[in-house]
Amino acid sequence: MTQILLYTDPISQGYVILITGLLIVFSALVILALFFNFGLPVMLYAYKIITKGKDKKISEIKVKGDSNFTGELSAVIGASIHMYLSEQHDIESGILTIKEVKKSYSPWSSKIYGVQNRL
Amino acid sequence: MKKLIIIFSAISLLVFIRPVLGLGANTTSSNSTVIAEQVDITEGDSIIDEAVEGIKSFYSYTGFANTSSGNIIMIFIGIVFIYLGIKYDYEPLLLIPIGTGVILGNIPFVAGNQTGIYETGSVLNYLYFGVVKGVYPPLIFLGIGAMTDFSSLIANPKLMLLGGAAQIGVFATFLGALYLGFNLQEAGAIGIIGGADGPTAIFLSSKLANGINILPDGTTVKNLIGPIAIAAYSYMALVPVIQPPLMRLLISKKDRKIKMKPPRAVTQKEKMIFPVVALILTLFISPSALPLLGMLFFGNLLKESGRTERLADTARTKLIDIVTILLGVTVGASTQADIFITKDSMLIFGLGAISFVIATCGGLLFAKFMNLFLKGDNKINPLIGAAGVSAVPDSARVVHHEGLKSDPSNFLLMHAMAPNVSGVIGSAIAAGIILSFLG
Numbered sequence: 001m002t003q004i005l006l007y008t009d010p011i012s013q014g015y016v017i018l019i020t021g022l023l024i025v026f027s028a029l030v031i032l033a034l035f036f037n038f039g040l041p042v043m044l045y046a047y048k049i050i051t052k053g054k055d056k057k058i059s060e061i062k063v064k065g066d067s068n069f070t071g072e073l074s075a076v077i078g079a080s081i082h083m084y085l086s087e088q089h090d091i092e093s094g095i096l097t098i099k100e101v102k103k104s105y106s107p108w109s110s111k112i113y114g115v116q117n118r119l
Numbered sequence: 120m121k122k123l124i125i126i127f128s129a130i131s132l133l134v135f136i137r138p139v140l141g142l143g144a145n146t147t148s149s150n151s152t153v154i155a156e157q158v159d160i161t162e163g164d165s166i167i168d169e170a171v172e173g174i175k176s177f178y179s180y181t182g183f184a185n186t187s188s189g190n191i192i193m194i195f196i197g198i199v200f201i202y203l204g205i206k207y208d209y210e211p212l213l214l215i216p217i218g219t220g221v222i223l224g225n226i227p228f229v230a231g232n233q234t235g236i237y238e239t240g241s242v243l244n245y246l247y248f249g250v251v252k253g254v255y256p257p258l259i260f261l262g263i264g265a266m267t268d269f270s271s272l273i274a275n276p277k278l279m280l281l282g283g284a285a286q287i288g289v290f291a292t293f294l295g296a297l298y299l300g301f302n303l304q305e306a307g308a309i310g311i312i313g314g315a316d317g318p319t320a321i322f323l324s325s326k327l328a329n330g331i332n333i334l335p336d337g338t339t340v341k342n343l344i345g346p347i348a349i350a351a352y353s354y355m356a357l358v359p360v361i362q363p364p365l366m367r368l369l370i371s372k373k374d375r376k377i378k379m380k381p382p383r384a385v386t387q388k389e390k391m392i393f394p395v396v397a398l399i400l401t402l403f404i405s406p407s408a409l410p411l412l413g414m415l416f417f418g419n420l421l422k423e424s425g426r427t428e429r430l431a432d433t434a435r436t437k438l439i440d441i442v443t444i445l446l447g448v449t450v451g452a453s454t455q456a457d458i459f460i461t462k463d464s465m466l467i468f469g470l471g472a473i474s475f476v477i478a479t480c481g482g483l484l485f486a487k488f489m490n491l492f493l494k495g496d497n498k499i500n501p502l503i504g505a506a507g508v509s510a511v512p513d514s515a516r517v518v519h520h521e522g523l524k525s526d527p528s529n530f531l532l533m534h535a536m537a538p539n540v541s542g543v544i545g546s547a548i549a550a551g552i553i554l555s556f557l558g
Contacts, residue, residue, distance in 0.1 A: 010297050010302065010303050010306075011294075011297050011298065013303060014293060014294045014297040014303070014306065015294070017290070017293065017307075017552075017553065017556050017557075018290040018291075018293065018294055020552070020556075021286075021289075021290050021293075021549060021552045021553065021556070022283075022286065022287060022290055024404065024405065024548070024552050025283050025286045025545050025548050025549050025552065026280070026283045027404070028283075028400070028401055028404040028405065028545075028548050029279045029280055029282060029283040029541060029544070029545060029548075030279075030280065030283075031400055031404070032276070032279055032396075032397055032400055032401065032544075033276035033277055033279040033280065034276075035276075035396060035400065036272075036273055036276040036389075036393070037276050037277070039396075040273075040389060040392065043392060044388065044389070047388070069384045070381035070382070070383065070384065071270075071271070071274070071381045071382040071383070071384060071533050072381040072530070072533075073381075074384060075533065
């Protein structure tokens with residue numbers, strides 16, 4: 001390849017790469033898209049025959065799991081489970097009062113605690 | 120101020136007692152012999168002389184003595200990166216390591232002590248090895264694969280074409296770089312900025328514009344890994360700034376409101392088949408992209424197989440984090456001012472911006488074009504074309520937000536993820552093609 005590049009103008013070489021490159025990228029993605037549009041049902045069909053041995057027409061095989069169960073539905077379920085699971089607070093007392101219920105005592109700030117309780 | 124004086128006096132004291140304690144032996148050998156002689160001949164005078172001498176030599180080793188305007192500019196840029204990451208939340212996981220790296224790489228030092236990233240044997244140089252040899256990008260791709268859910272793509276395979284359309288940015292920039300006088304290899308590496316994919320850009324530039332390859336006419340290519348990586352990552356961070364105006368410019372209000380029908384649920388079997396088939400198909404077409412696409416689909420298989428959850432979990436959390444840290448810091452540090460601040464870097468930054476614009480426009484216009492052939496329910500919202508420039512998942516998020524602006528009940532994120540992930544595949548294929556043409 002480099003031998004060819006040496007004797008040709010880089011700009012024209014650039015156009016060649018531009019066109020072939022775009023073509024290849026597109027064709028690769030088109031092949032992928034085609035496969036998943038048409039090839040996949042066939043594969044799933046073949047798999048079904050191998051595993052279950054039932055005779056079915058290709059048109060009868062549905063790729064769909066459940067037509068009513070859309071991505072949006074699963075997103076909602078996923079979001080609610082996530083919110084439920086990440087809700088990991090302790091249950092709080094719920095009593096609202098102006099007075100301070102607890103004293104602001106803590107072993108961390110207590111001097112006498114440190115004196116009495118040696119580690 | 121007081122502290123400063125104390126520190127300074129402590130340092131000067133240290134320097135002062137150095138000859139007495141015989142610490143002079145720590146400096147270079149020629150120096151130490153001189154010191155020893157002086158100490159032998161005259162005691163009192165030489166100690167003060169020596170102290171002054173010591174302070175001078177210490178000063179000559181500090182950053183203050185060796186700094187250049189370029190270093191100052193780059194350190195400032197590094198601080199701006201960190202600021203952008205923290206304040207505006209623009210890809211902080213990338214900008215903060217890179218920003219720190221930029222500062223690290225531009226601390227002025229005396230060459231020859233194995234300090235700098237370009238000095239063989241230095242620690243940073245060892246870490247930089249992963250960038251130069253293209254080790255890090257495939258590992259990042261492994262993590263991305265283990266993170267990505269391809270189901271929206273499987274549900275609607277035609278959206279895959281949008282990921283291809285955005286690659287026009289890659290090839291248009293490639294051509295632009297050629298016109299600006301870069302040679303083929305360098306232009307190929309610069310073009311991939313339009314793929315909006317940091318790891319791919321680093322991978323390709325480490326193969327093509329690495330400062331080692333020798334061109335047919337006998338000259339070596341320039342080392343453009345630093346500028347290209349920085350350009351790619353900074354424009355990726357700027358996707359929320361670059362894309363919305365283009366969307367508003369090219370897509371009419373009516374089109375922006377198009378609601379797409381929700382993608383169908385995809386079975387687990389399909390999800391498992393996808394990485395295997397896509398791996399084989401894409402790599403047969405573009406084998407040079409093997410390290411990138413191979414790892415991407417491998418990671419995805421780990422995720423979808425359902426049996427290797429542990430491996431997938433490591434790949435998408437710990438492993439990708441580790442590699443991101445190393446990659447960010449070393450790419451940042453590779454922007455050492457004397458190598459980075461050149462006319463080429465400025466051109467690369469200009470071309471990078473243009474390539475992002477072209478890629479976005481390509482995706483948007485192709486989506487409009489596709490709409491000509493689609494009817495009724497199947498029409499796509501042209502906004503999702505903009506997500507074809509990989510930049511996962513930022514551009515999909517931008518599309519989602521733009522969609523919400525025109526219609527608060529239109530949720531495009533799921534749909535936008537399809538062109539988004541196919542953009543990753545597309546840009547990796549494009550990188551493979553460029554590599555096979557020019558490598």
